[in-house]
Amino acid sequence: MAIRLERQETVPPLGLIAAPLLALLFTLVVGAVMFVLLGHDPLRAFTIYFIEPLTDPWTLQELVVKACPLLLIGIGLSFCYRANRWNIGAEGQYVVGALFGSWLALATHGTDAGPWVLPAMLVLACIGGALWGLIPAFLRVRFGCSEILTSLMLVYVAQLGLDYLVRGPWKDPAGFNFPQSVTFDAVAVVPLLMEEGRMHAGILIALVAVAAATFVLGRTLIGYSIELGGSAPRAAAFAGFDERRVTYGVFAVSGALAGLAGIIEVAGPIGQMQPSISPGYGFTAIIAAMLGRLHPVGVLVASFVLALTYIGGEAAQISMRMPFDVTRVFQGTLLISILAADVLVRYRIRRVEGASHA
């Protein structure tokens, strides 16, 4: 006997809305049991986790700061995943984008360069990220290499390259040999949107990306060819869509957006080059893309939900002295229930008697 997942012909719209809510309810029950067992007040924990971050203008801005890179990268990944191209290496494209952009910031440091520096940095970062993303695309098209492996392995190459530069040529000469660059000049920094807080102009770029991606994926022939190539490659080939061009295209877009996220983070909240510029945004964004059902607006919502669980988790550590691992278990429970509920609503579980494995 085997169990098989079958796609439902029609999914009731109510189910699509109810699924995440049920998942949330399930998480709250599991979380409540866990918190009670550990001696924490579950109601207080939930308030700190989900409500308090939304009531304070400062944490609201922090949500935006945390969600911004996830959103940009997640949109790019949606292009890839819709086309059935599994780019796991957004983290590396993020780093290379940041490197390309930072090069200009450091090259113009201390000179009287004009306000063109930041836009040029953003463009360079897109180019850098796209080039890094095109490597696994090329290897797949040319040699049939699994892009999952090559894109992932290129993450480590990029990180070590960053490490080399920050500890070597890009080191701040006045920094006692510590691995950091100089802090960027004002013209090379992403401007803040408000006087108080850290919300920066990067979110505007991300929102433009959401709108553009929604249009391209939903309303254009390019979007259609991506979608069709992913779900029915043979049909796409008969329809005259070039599979190779789609592969290059989605990797270039995905890489460029990841690179953009990288430079916005470095020229924004960080303000200088240092050995660690990402707490794994490139990987977390995979979750954002999946949670958002590969739709740019969905990714937007998912990025904020993810950001909320991070910030809520930190708040729970601070005000309830909850251990880090417990906050992460809770976050993991939430994510896995949402994804599971999503699958269960769109698919039917069917027992197959004596079925042979295909």
Added chain:
Amino acid sequence: MRKILSLAAALAAGLVLAGGVGTQAQAQEKLKVGFVYIGPVGDFGWTYQHDQGRKAIEKEFGDKVETTYVENVPEGPDAERVIEQLARAGNKLIFTTSFGYMEPTLKVAKRHPKVMFEHATGYKRDKNVSTYNSKFHEGRYILGQIAAKTSKTGTIGYIASFPIPEVISGINSLMLGAQSVNPDAKVKIVWVNSWFDPAKEADAAKALIDQGADVISQHTDSPAAMQAAEARGVKAFGQASDMIAFGPKAQLTSIVDNWSPYYIKRVKDVLDGTWTSTDTWAGMGDGEVVMAPYTNMPDDVKAMAEATEAKIKSGELNPFKGPIYNQDGKLVVKEGEVLPNGDILSMNWYVKGIDDKVPGK
């Protein structure tokens, strides 16, 4: 009349502000102290010891303080948010315990001029930001002496994290200690580019043992190297905390970071209202660098280690006392002189006898 008026105005202002001030007044009854950690409190190394310091504060001041911490905080924008969150949660004294928290700490400190910050291992300060560190290299001189006496192969393995001055000066100090006993002592260095990566640390230890090192020293935070040494039957030094439980037969001694005296002193300063921004670099004499019991070594080696320890504590012996030559054979510190603290804190050169190159140089 004027006086009364202004008094009334002040009162009114006080009343208006009372809503906001009320919570602050409560916070002042209990001093809230926050900590930001780079690793998990259970790393049995760097973060573990800082957390011991936090517990010492609670023990010392009891009801007068309330401490909290956030662990596993990555260096970067997340650190700034966590520090800000701690400041907003009413913590009046915040310890940020990793080098990469330097810029985030300074940024948050600018926004919260009434909160006092303590940044470990950094070099930038502000009116409300102090820095503190320990002279770990003093302990490493003793390790060098013990290693040179204990090693049969004459080769000491060294697992290093990042080529920053603190680590470089530690390697140099160990080598100078070793040379004071055996002028031909050798040190083999492996860089793991991480403070805390048990798998890499264990691999590095095994590689060093395979290359003939029979005493392993580390400047990384986990007990993985100690466990590897125990399994392979060689000797090792612990780091940051006493790791004897992980190497009952392997551990010779361990350099224990004892932050408690400093943490207690700083909390007391805040409670007394005497806190000012300072730069503290305390060592063995101040009880901040402590040697774990000398174990698994002959009595004469133990006696030598104890004698050296006493001399460093009293200030009679400075590991960086001349003559010291660099790798090119150039005299850097003249006979009878000592290397100034500033030069130790920015060290990026090896002493003579180290057969390696400073990375990135």
